[in-house]
Amino acid sequence: MTLKTPLNRACGASIGILLAAVLAATPAVAQDKTLNVVGAGGSLQTAQRYAYYTPFAEEFGVTVNEESYSGAMAKVEAMVRTNTVSFDVMQVEQDDVVTGCDEGLFEPLDWAELGNPSDFVETATQAECGVGYFVWSMVFTYDRSKIENGPETWAEFWDVDTWPGRRGLRKTPKMTLELALMADGVAPDQVYQVLSTPDGQDRAFAKLDEIKDHIVWWTTGAQPIERLAAGDVAYSAAFNGRVSNANQEGKDFALEWAGQIYGMDFWAIVKGTPHLDLAKQFIAHAIKPEQQARFPEKILYGITNKTALESLPGEMLRQLPTAADNLQSALPLSSEFWIDNQETLSKRFETWLSAS
Structure with a gap:
């Protein structure tokens, strides 16, 4: 039997206070390291997995769940309006990222949390709620x-x-x-x-x-x-x-x-996601030059980080939409x-x- 002496009670109280302090100091991202990322499926999503999902999961100890969709925004709107958001980060076409932002479907992004806008092709940085990451x-x-x-x-x-x-x-x-x-x-x-x-x-x-x-x-x-x-x-x-x-x-x-x-696709974060900080961390990681340079190894779409573009072999560059001959x-x-x-x-x- 344990006696509840004043000392025991004091120690228990101290431990309780300490535990509460530790939990309060633990970042929200550590509470739930699961991220739901939505792409367009097929070989494009295979390339995204290779360049972005797997490296992020391995480096930060995160579980990345993948889904795919056909580009219809009705499901996203229904999630946001009913506060039942299960998509965190989405691949979004360039007009949808603008209209979705205007309609309150996506979170505004602050480049101070992501990277240096001057490191990217201009169009990639112009959307309030998205970051352009590949040219198709x-x-x-x-x-x-x-x-x-x-x-x-x-x-x-x-x-x-x-x-x-x-x-x-x-x-x-x-x-x-x-x-x-x-x-x-x-x-x-x-x-x-x-x-x-x-x-x-x-x-x-x-x-x-x-x-x-x-x-x-x-x-x-x-x-x-x-x-x-x-x-x-x-x-x-x-x-x-x-x-x-x-x-x-x-x-x-x-x-x-x-x-x-040719156009551009963007990363966007669905408004109301419970994993907002983790979603921002994913985008910041995915647009680094070392990650973007991996993408055309698996699928020959253009990338937006200029340092990553400069690092690509010439033969690979010639197969991208933005090669000079292909733009004529x-x-x-x-x-x-x-x-x-x-x-x-x-x-x-x-x-x-x-x-x-």
């Missing part, structure tokens, strides 16, 4: 083991008489309408000027009408590569990194840069246009899809 490009591709001389421009991609077969296109108006206008002869630097007018929008949908019966729609970046490999489509729009990755795995897919549309007829994706026109053109696009 929409190109078109086909299987050269099956097709010896395929199309080389979007106009030829549209020519189903000369190059028969089904076409893969992304099931969104964004980038699809731009491709249609370039297929109709609009120069890349004039696309958004034309698409900003009612006549230009009519022109884009009319061009899509020409091949509507030949289109197989895709929603995730992995699908066009999978369908091309399976022979479900003969030609497809696709993200350049997915094509390069397939070729590294033994495929012989063409990579046509003419009329490429490129179209930079306009976030401003899509922020202003997304709702209207999405409704029209859905109506067009459902029409016979």
